[in-house]
Amino acid sequence: MTEETVETSFEALLAASEPAQPTRRRAKWRIGATVRGQIVALDHEQLFVDVGAKTEAVMERANVTDADGQLTVAVGDPIEAVITSIDSGGRLTLGSRHSRHLHGQAELQDAYQQQLPVEGMVTAAVKGGLEVQIAGQRGFCPASQVDVRFVDDLTTLLNQRLSFLITKLETGRQLNVVVSRRALLEREQAARAVETRTRLAVGAVFSGRVTALRDFGAFVDLGGIEGLVHVSELAFGRVRHPSEILTLDQEVEVVVLRIDAGSDAKHADKIALSLRALTRDPWQDAEVNYPTGTITNGQVVRMEAFGAFIELAPGIEGMMHISEMGAKQRINHPNAVLTIGETVTARVLNIDPQRRRIALTRVNETGDTDAAVTNETAPASANKRPLRQANKPAPAAAPDPALGSFGELLRSQMNKRQSGGA
Structure with missing residues (x-):
């Protein structure tokens, strides 16, 4: 075999092998898919993640920062995210594993049809709900759809980046986008509740999160299922209001005291919890x-x-x-x-x-x-007169001398009349 023949055979083998690898990789890269990778670099705007693609995927820093703007990850950490877009060169853009950071109207339509979570920034509290910016488009979230519980003050959510489901999308002269955070939270709760119910029993101990404080007690999320800690079960000492010892979103450990089954599918089980039962009496x-x-x-x-x-x-x-x-x-x-x-x-x-x-x-x-x-x-003697001894007659009152003389005179006159009549 000549040198020219060997070189030709090698080029043929190389050409045959190249299409196979990209084809295998492209098959798993699709918008909405969840991928796992490792953070390889960070800059002031984004982070780079090795997910096994031809180039590192990118993700905005906002997806991995806490409420104070501090990063929650570092170079070398593993991370799980969702593919939110793929450019013409095959580079992947990632978002939160719970939502998608969209980049256009077409992807809004895709998210609506597939009921995929989307990410938006709350920009204003308006009459009846919240104004949300999603992929450069204005969306509206009704107040009843902001949370699984009614939110008294919607302004507390301003400038927060939250996840939503698109419940209505109308195209035309002006795009009409209506979203719901409640629908997404309920869907996530339902998924967690399946696992929680397998462990739910009287006497079971759970780590939960305080979701609401009321005069009568505190509601605690056990993992897709909520229970109530009555104010009398918060502590052995006197507690006038749950806010004296608990705060919203606080992580607590509780024990199940009682489970009252709901009458039907519309009425959830009532779960009674206790904090004080886990402390020494x-x-x-x-x-x-x-x-x-x-x-x-x-x-x-x-x-x-x-x-x-x-x-x-x-x-x-x-x-x-x-x-x-x-x-x-x-x-x-x-x-x-x-x-x-x-x-x-x-x-x-x-x-x-x-x-x-x-x-x-x-x-x-x-x-x-x-x-x-x-x-x-x-x-x-300090409160009332002394009582007479029982069964002892009261002493007779002394006769009035004048009354006695008059009585004797009357008796004498009556005797004289009787004598004369006789």
Whole structure:
């Protein structure tokens, strides 16, 4: 075989092998496909990702920055993203794996038809909803479609880059684009809920995210399914409002207390959760911390006609009877000597951990107790006349001398008349 023949054969083999590789690669590069790669470089506007294509794919920095504008990735990190466009040279443009950063009206149409998530910037809060810029086009998101829960103040979303689904797209003299963030969130929730339900059971512990705070409790997303932590299940101590201990989007650990099945498909299951069940009950140590005779300080948290409730520690309350308030005067109600929120010094009279009860008496600065004078404990002479002894007749009243003389005279005259008649 001559040298010329060898060279020709090699060129033929090389030519035959070249088309195969690009064809194999092009087959998997399509708009909307999810790809995985590694970040190989960064600049002030974009990052470059090796996904196995002929050239590195590019992605805008905005896709990988947090709310403060800080990068959440670094060179060498793996990344998963969605192909948002492919130029004529085959270079890929990537976007968030949850949405697409579009570059034209044609891709808007494609995203609408395939119901792919798109990315837009909230530019204004207008009557009835939000104005959103998507691929250089103005879109509108109705207020009812902004979130799975009603958003009271839409201005809190201004200048945020969010993901949406296009629910209406009308072409003509002016493009009409209507989007929904709620539809996308509900779709993502449904996907997560499938996995969550496999683990959902009474006693199961979940890591969740606080999604809403109400007067009666806090809603927590367990992963596509929400549960409610009633205000009484937030902590052992008194909590007036969930915002005292929780914030929106806070990550918390909760346990499932109860699952009430919904009556039909339109009514979701009601899931009762608890934070405090995962903490130690303070009454388990109450007998050690507050034995009989202990002098301690506490705060007045509630008053009734019979006494006042004193919080000694979060979750631990004692009751000071009205007769143990040391006022040295008659007391008709505890508010005569105490106020809500006041700090008092008290001595433990007795403790019953099983019934969660602690009896207290107030002590003065020297540590002595001064029993109060109440309607229950005051001497009889201080409140009313002494009662007569039972079954003992009342002494007869002394006769009036004048009345007695008149009676004797009348009796004498009657006797005389009777004698004369006889």
